[in-house]
Amino acid sequence: MTDQPLWTLQLGHSEVDELAARADPEAPLAGVRFAIKDNIDLAGHPTTAACPALAAKPAGASATAVRLLLEAGAVPVGKTNLDQFATGLVGTRSPYGACHSVASPAHVSGGSSSGSAVAVASGLVPLALATDTAGSGRVPAACNGIVGVKPTRGLVSTTGVLPAVADLDCVTTLTATVSAARPALAALTWADPNDPRSRPMPPRAPAAVAARMRVVAVPDMALELDPPHQEAWTAALDRLRGVAAHVVPVDVAAFLEAGRLLYEGPWLAARYAAVGGHLEPDGPHLDPTVRRIVLRGRDIAGAEVFAGLERLATLRRQTEPVWADVDALMLPTTPGHPTIAEVAADPVGVNARLGRFTTFANLLDLCAVAVPAGERADGLPFGVQFVAPAFADAPLLDLAAAWCGEPVAPPAATAGSTLLAVAG
Amino acid sequence: MTDQPLWTLQLGHSEVDELAARADPEAPLAGVRFAIKDNIDLAGHPTTAACPALAAKPAGASATAVRLLLEAGAVPVGKTNLDQFATGLVGTRSPYGACHSVASPAHVSGGSSSGSAVAVASGLVPLALATDTAGSGRVPAACNGIVGVKPTRGLVSTTGVLPAVADLDCVTTLTATVSAARPALAALTWADPNDPRSRPMPPRAPAAVAARMRVVAVPDMALELDPPHQEAWTAALDRLRGVAAHVVPVDVAAFLEAGRLLYEGPWLAARYAAVGGHLEPDGPHLDPTVRRIVLRGRDIAGAEVFAGLERLATLRRQTEPVWADVDALMLPTTPGHPTIAEVAADPVGVNARLGRFTTFANLLDLCAVAVPAGERADGLPFGVQFVAPAFADAPLLDLAAAWCGEPVAPPAATAGSTLLAVAG
Numbered sequence: 047m048t049d050q051p052l053w054t055l056q057l058g059h060s061e062v063d064e065l066a067a068r069a070d071p072e073a074p075l076a077g078v079r080f081a082i083k084d085n086i087d088l089a090g091h092p093t094t095a096a097c098p099a100l101a102a103k104p105a106g107a108s109a110t111a112v113r114l115l116l117e118a119g120a121v122p123v124g125k126t127n128l129d130q131f132a133t134g135l136v137g138t139r140s141p142y143g144a145c146h147s148v149a150s151p152a153h154v155s156g157g158s159s160s161g162s163a164v165a166v167a168s169g170l171v172p173l174a175l176a177t178d179t180a181g182s183g184r185v186p187a188a189c190n191g192i193v194g195v196k197p198t199r200g201l202v203s204t205t206g207v208l209p210a211v212a213d214l215d216c217v218t219t220l221t222a223t224v225s226a227a228r229p230a231l232a233a234l235t236w237a238d239p240n241d242p243r244s245r246p247m248p249p250r251a252p253a254a255v256a257a258r259m260r261v262v263a264v265p266d267m268a269l270e271l272d273p274p275h276q277e278a279w280t281a282a283l284d285r286l287r288g289v290a291a292h293v294v295p296v297d298v299a300a301f302l303e304a305g306r307l308l309y310e311g312p313w314l315a316a317r318y319a320a321v322g323g324h325l326e327p328d329g330p331h332l333d334p335t336v337r338r339i340v341l342r343g344r345d346i347a348g349a350e351v352f353a354g355l356e357r358l359a360t361l362r363r364q365t366e367p368v369w370a371d372v373d374a375l376m377l378p379t380t381p382g383h384p385t386i387a388e389v390a391a392d393p394v395g396v397n398a399r400l401g402r403f404t405t406f407a408n409l410l411d412l413c414a415v416a417v418p419a420g421e422r423a424d425g426l427p428f429g430v431q432f433v434a435p436a437f438a439d440a441p442l443l444d445l446a447a448a449w450c451g452e453p454v455a456p457p458a459a460t461a462g463s464t465l466l467a468v469a470g
Numbered sequence: 471m472t473d474q475p476l477w478t479l480q481l482g483h484s485e486v487d488e489l490a491a492r493a494d495p496e497a498p499l500a501g502v503r504f505a506i507k508d509n510i511d512l513a514g515h516p517t518t519a520a521c522p523a524l525a526a527k528p529a530g531a532s533a534t535a536v537r538l539l540l541e542a543g544a545v546p547v548g549k550t551n552l553d554q555f556a557t558g559l560v561g562t563r564s565p566y567g568a569c570h571s572v573a574s575p576a577h578v579s580g581g582s583s584s585g586s587a588v589a590v591a592s593g594l595v596p597l598a599l600a601t602d603t604a605g606s607g608r609v610p611a612a613c614n615g616i617v618g619v620k621p622t623r624g625l626v627s628t629t630g631v632l633p634a635v636a637d638l639d640c641v642t643t644l645t646a647t648v649s650a651a652r653p654a655l656a657a658l659t660w661a662d663p664n665d666p667r668s669r670p671m672p673p674r675a676p677a678a679v680a681a682r683m684r685v686v687a688v689p690d691m692a693l694e695l696d697p698p699h700q701e702a703w704t705a706a707l708d709r710l711r712g713v714a715a716h717v718v719p720v721d722v723a724a725f726l727e728a729g730r731l732l733y734e735g736p737w738l739a740a741r742y743a744a745v746g747g748h749l750e751p752d753g754p755h756l757d758p759t760v761r762r763i764v765l766r767g768r769d770i771a772g773a774e775v776f777a778g779l780e781r782l783a784t785l786r787r788q789t790e791p792v793w794a795d796v797d798a799l800m801l802p803t804t805p806g807h808p809t810i811a812e813v814a815a816d817p818v819g820v821n822a823r824l825g826r827f828t829t830f831a832n833l834l835d836l837c838a839v840a841v842p843a844g845e846r847a848d849g850l851p852f853g854v855q856f857v858a859p860a861f862a863d864a865p866l867l868d869l870a871a872a873w874c875g876e877p878v879a880p881p882a883a884t885a886g887s888t889l890l891a892v893a894g
Binding site: 212213239242243249250253312314315316318319320322343344346347348349350351352353355356359360362363 | 636637663666667673674677736738739740742743744746767768770771772773774775776777779780783784786787
């Protein structure tokens, strides 16, 4: 249990019991309790996105992702706290209060999916829905020692998700293990005719996707990590040699430069397009940092957006040759683990640094899995992520499972794992 | 011959002869003279984009498209007039003067590739390079009774092309026949590592691409054409029944709505991003209509751009089911053929109407071929276009050839046609 402000809403016992009674006992997730990040609709309850002003209006229908988990037998227990409007990677930007890492009350939980990560890491639920635009699923997974799977954009519908950057938002799972994520992802993967960004898994894997991930790349340069992170990263590099058949260094400068675009301008206009209407009038229902950041998006010119898209296209092209030679890329999920006090002292700078290794994935149309990678000397969790081209989701999960010492082939043929194998 | 202002630059006889002497006589386009729209670089000569202020600076290198034609043995003879900065579909927006249709001095040539179309339709060259963002290749093809092939975006490099809307610009061929376009397209189709938007033809055709185009759709509604256009369109519909195995009506409202996005806001910001730097100071080197239009792009907010992209994604999704049931779509290329006086009286309105059926193709990632479809009762040419999903270029060319009564299989195995068959 935990006394953290991780819930924006907990369902009553009777409602949970009723939903559980309704689930097909033969369904792949029958009875599995799950938490829902509160930027994802659950029918009959408000979606606040951590903005209490939105608490008055219940959602008319559940998000497609929630509906699919319900159909797979899973049982929702509540909505979870987040950095407001999913704008942040720290977990402190919420009028509902700041979460902290399950490993340390002084250190951030990561965000924006703070409550979902804490719920899973505290053992309250085995599964939580999150979202990940710039790292919002992976960063809190790393800060709490759990697994965050950010699928290829479009594989999981975002219908019923309050957008942050609509073109980039990905529904993400948080679980304690890769094996626990598999049946959830199988249930969630569905081409939604109502989501214009939905993309089916292609019948044949694209050329850049390896059937088995043998060659794993790591950055060929020093990464400017916090010292305890650096120690843990060095250990992770050693460990990788026991997991991957081949470990090769690659230049990741273009990846990281692409990631910086997300915070340095054009895409702020997308956030303003998504939630700008909620920023006036100001009041205690608005997180001051989030409001300041998103308002900057109002003043970005359309021509800057197109210039940014141009720059992104060039960087994306620069990164593509990497995938001809390697199957996946391993990076630390974060460069460090800041304290809540450090975030308070420099809310924007600390947040931006925290996303250094996660912001590029959706801009470059990659899938990614964040996994635990032991503990730092100070006992805080350390996490790495594996990143691969779009639609490499299934082999990437197997690589993550191998890293975690879990079964690489999906476990015994449940309906869920079969579906995933077919989808992959 | 013609006394129209179709050239911005004609190469001297000695330069042309020298280039011709340099060409490999065995090359697929050996000795074929071609004209180059003056927004495409030819090494050693300025690229004015019909802005005389740009005439001082020669291009350091030829555009990739020009280089590929040169390598295939073709011989450039000059640069052609256009609606300034490729912003217009009329052919009148140029300080170098207004072109007119080869069929009527009172009627527009169409644009923006006005000079290239007139050069081919007048018989001065058998081939011209054009560009087509909103219809700039297809509209002047229709206004002059020739063939305009707008390939799938990315198949032909835009390196060395002055952008109009960089994400949408397509190099296009203008020729008298489909057969004349084939070897040029074969030479032009090349994945350019220096063009971030370049895309190779996929090794296997996407699911939506038919190997042979049997089912051709036509709009299920009246199209509000000019009366002489309507008569010619009715005749074209009759003729189509002799060309396509199946003709079916479809709802094209979402296609046309997507097309309107191009002129109604967000994408003007892309034009401003591309050429806004050339608009100050004002002077006689700037076309007043073009300047006014592009300056509107300066005031478009980034959030509007993202909202427009959102709307486009939804419309694109709405149009996709069409391709499950039909192989190609036939539409008139234009809704009418305005006079130069009509354009002068309403420069923006007449221009926008002229693009009603062409603006959607690049936004929706389609390929298109504009072909002649007889004459109207008043002797002006009438044209139709065939439109199909991305990468359907080869079967679409065959459909266009069948329409024109030309060989459907590529003609005798020249190097060029072999290349196209491999690419397709």
